[in-house]
Amino acid sequence: MKLLNITNRKRESYQVSFRHSILLECALGIAAVTNTPLHDSMEKSKVYWSNLRENLSPELQAALDYVEKHNTWKTLLQLCHYHHCENLQGFLSFIEELEDSQLKFYSLPYLGNELQEMRRGASEGDKEGCLGLMEATKEHNFFPDYIQFVCESDTAKLKVHLKTVMTKWYEEFVQPSELEICEILQRDVASKREMGEKLTSEQLVEWATGGIDYRAEPNVQEVLLVPQQIYRPWNIEADMEGMKIFYYPVSDESIAPDDRYTPDHFLVAKYKALGDEARLKMVKHMVEKKCTLQELTSLLDLGKSTIHHHLKILRAAKLVDSRDGVYTLRKQALTFMEDDLQRYLDR
Incomplete structure (x- = not known):
């Protein structure tokens, strides 16, 4: 499981729902093709993305190019949900009929109920509101620049851009x-x-996403x-x-339903990860308690580089x-x- 976090919020039960849409897949494709730093870690190769873009x-x-500069894929995703x-x-x-302030409000990221009035003000031209949102997201990798772009945008030009790229x-x-594509999405939701x-709601989220342990928040x-x-193997959070x-x-x-004999990649990775004596011992120790690299090195009497290698395999298998140098076994993943x-x- 890989997670790309595009939220700025900090972490009660919740209900789970599903939605599949060719328009969401479009917006995510636009996000994927313009996120060049991640191309090395996507299912499709870096060469694939480069060749694709050159042939458009x-x-x-x-x-x-405009999307890559201003992250307007985020705008498209938000509009798809509204x-x-x-x-x-x-x-x-829908885009064409939006009033200027409504377009900007829908485009600005949701940052929690406590900042909704500030978000509303920013969408209506309040510069202090815009600066407040930028300050609230200053630790985020792209939100401050994105917020400034949305607040200062000429909405007529923004609409033309959004309609054109989509x-x-x-x-x-x-x-x-x-x-x-629609058949694949439908099969997967089914x-x-x-x-x-x-499963419980929490278990379903973890199983569907390949490992995200999401607990309810206010x-x-x-x-x-x-x-x-399009964005495999990444999860995107919003x-x-x-x-x-x-x-x-x-x-x-879901991609190849008629292929009865090829197992899912992560299923193979999990069983391979457990098919080693040293890694099984590590799993046993982590069943009992969380461990640091140094603790595992001492417990197994192996070198740090060897332990680190085994941990990398266990992490890749989800x-x-x-977190902070402490390794935790995902016990639910073993159950799945x-x-x-x-x-x-x-x-």
């Missing part, structure tokens, strides 16, 4: 395989809902799970009013988490392994 029309390339359009034309009409990306990249009948009544193929959103990577099974194996065998 000059108009779309220019629009994507108005659930069934098709591209409906989405374009239309051209859909026509040139998504539309040729739209039916296949499988997750089936599994959800056996003002969040719902977790929305949105399947996506906030909306009363809602936490995870755009999670669809499973291999069996272990690390039996169910995942049985699902594979029953396929």
Whole structure:
């Protein structure tokens, strides 16, 4: 599980819902192709993304350059959630009909109920409100610049940009395989809902996302799970009013349902990670307590570089988490392994 955090909020139960949309997949594709620092860690290779972008029309390339500079993919995602359009034309009409302040309000990130009035003021031209939002997000990697861009934007030009990049990306990249993409998203939601009948809300989120241990927080009544193929293997996290959103990577099974014999990548990784005596010993120790690298080195009488290598494998398999130098076993992930194996065998 990889997590790309685009929220600025700090961490009661919640309900889980699903939504799949070709428009959300479009917006996420625009985000993916313009997030060049992450191309080395995506399922598609860096060369793939580079070649893709070079073969797009000059108009779309220019629009994507603007996205990369100002992170307007975030605007597209937010707008998709504020108005659930069934098709591209409906989405374009929605954008065109928005009043200036409403467009800016929808575009600005949700930062919690306590900052909603400031967000509203910023969208209506209050410079102090804009500065306040920028200050509140100063530790975020792109929110301050994005907030300033939205507040200072000429909305007529912004609308033209949003409609252009969404239309051209859909026509040139998504539309040729739209039916296949929709079928993949539908299959994945169906499988997750089936599994959800056996799990708590927290367990379902963890299983669907491949390892995110999300606990309820104030003002969040719902977790929305949105399947996506384009950004695999990353999860993308976002906030909306009363809602936490995870755009999670669809499973291999959803992509190739007729292939009964190829197991999911993470299922293989988990069993491989446990197929080693030293790593099993490490898991045993972490069942008993959280451990540091130094503690594991002493307990197993192995070198730090060797222990670090084994921990890297366990983390890649989503069996272990690390925070501030302390390693924790994801016990629920071990529990899921039996169910995942049985699902594979029953396929």
